[in-house]
Amino acid sequence: MLKKILMSAALSTLCATHGFAQSTGEAGAPQPVLAVQAAHAWANPTQTMLLDATHAGPSRLVAVGDHGVVILSDDEGRSWRQARQVAASSTLSAVYFADAQHGWAVGQEGVILASTDCGETWSLQRSVLTVDQPLFSVYFKDAQHGWAVGLWSLLLATDDGGHTWKPQTLPIPPGGKKADRNLFKIFAGRDGTLYIAAEQGFVLRSRDGGTTWEYRSTGNKGSLWAGTAAADGSIFVGGLLGHLYRSADGGDTWGAVDSGSSGSITGLAASGNQVLGVGLDGFMLKGADDGSKFAAHQRADRAALTAVLVPDGTSAPLLFSKDGLLKTE
Structure with a gap:
């Protein structure tokens, strides 16, 4: 299984292990640990492990990965920058946008993050420390109705934009x-x-x-x-x-x-x-x-590729890997 074998076993030394309360709304809950900024850890965030990427509307691309890194591009992938604030430092496995403004990312520790500003900032909707049950994928049919899936038949659903998530x-x-x-x-x-x-x-x-x-x-x-x-x-x-x-x-x-x-x-x-x-x-x-x-x-480098994305207006796909963004050979 990809996220448990590739990310947790083969790449376990790269995965974040920071924790959060189950809900930021709980009384006395600690503040979530923010994602590490590139200036503090990497010279270029595109060179850290990236696990998924998606479109956010017609012109923005969003990719996620190690230590809660979220990167954005507005020029079809030619240049990237980090999101301004991400309320998690767990490794993010997947990202999906229902429209240009509303997006969600999921990952280790059952983390679910949400953005309402095209991916610029991300708030914490869910995190569970008591069970090692990561989420591997997320999909929304619109800005209110979505699903997240993960380990051991974990299936969560929301009908209010992720304010509440219910197991199915x-x-x-x-x-x-x-x-x-x-x-x-x-x-x-x-x-x-x-x-x-x-x-x-x-x-x-x-x-x-x-x-x-x-x-x-x-x-x-x-x-x-x-x-x-x-x-x-x-x-x-x-x-x-x-x-x-x-x-x-x-x-x-x-x-x-x-x-x-x-x-x-x-x-x-x-x-x-x-x-x-x-x-x-x-x-x-x-x-x-x-x-x-x-x-x-x-590829000659035999890179461990994790995701592929084709920007609008171009036929050249973008490749993502455990070593970050790669050029197409």
């Missing part, structure tokens, strides 16, 4: 005794159907706005770390050892796609009629959204 109970997976599958990536299809890429080759699906969920099997037994919805409506998920799957019927059935990669897929993104992917050992993937003609290129 998932059904027992096929062949299991309890709902204990790790949930790695939540995203939506073009029709609003929700999907969660999970362990043991399962994809969870909700067709009723997250009220009920069902397991759909890809036929593989490995963990699925990434997912995206292509322009033609098809759904892609990928994970361990370069395994990639596509569904053209809303997740009812899945077909294996030859990704050309032996490195585990950590990120997928749709761009036009193409699907792009990145993975461990420096693998970069590109293929048509109909699942045909996928090809993989392995």
